[in-house]
Amino acid sequence: MTPERFSELVAAYGGSPQRWPENERTAALDFIAANPAQAEAALAPAVELDDLLSRHRVAAPDDALARRIIATAPSALWRRTQLVWRCAGLAGIGLAGALAGALTVAVLLPPNSAPDDGDTYALTAFGDMQGDVQ
Known part of the structure; x- marks a missing residue:
């Protein structure tokens, strides 16, 4: 060595x-x-x-420190309130998506004139597409 x-x-x-x-x-x-x-x-x-x-020894924490920590910790009510707001936000996002989809379909649909032959396919957004249909 x-x-x-x-x-x-x-x-x-x-x-x-x-x-x-x-x-x-x-x-x-x-x-x-x-x-x-x-x-x-x-x-x-x-x-x-x-x-x-x-x-070297570290002194044990006193009771005043424990009380200060507990006093500054967020309460269970505050955590529940945050959870409620998060869930409400997610529900709002889902509702906004559903409304956007409904609005898109409403804009893309042809006017509300039902065909005389009873073809309900013509009432959808795909009803006015020209293709190989004979």
Whole structure:
């Protein structure tokens, strides 16, 4: 193991050999045994940082924080109101589509003059198309 790799290993995983990757742990321990002064120079800051991090504790949140969170959370009524408006919007879009379709058919239909022969096909938008009909 090179001194650079040992320094990278200690910087990444800390000063405790139990945290080092198993495939590099033996080589790193051999490096410590062969170069104690150089290894100590790399390990000392890492051990100090490990100790500092292990002593750090985060305080539990107090009741005032929980009350503030609950007070600012959206109420169930507000969520239901949003749902109603979304559903109304979707219904309005569907209604607008149906009305647009009905208006299109009404514009494309020929005038309301029923043929004498009882052919109701002539009353549709396709009734006045000329084709191979004989």
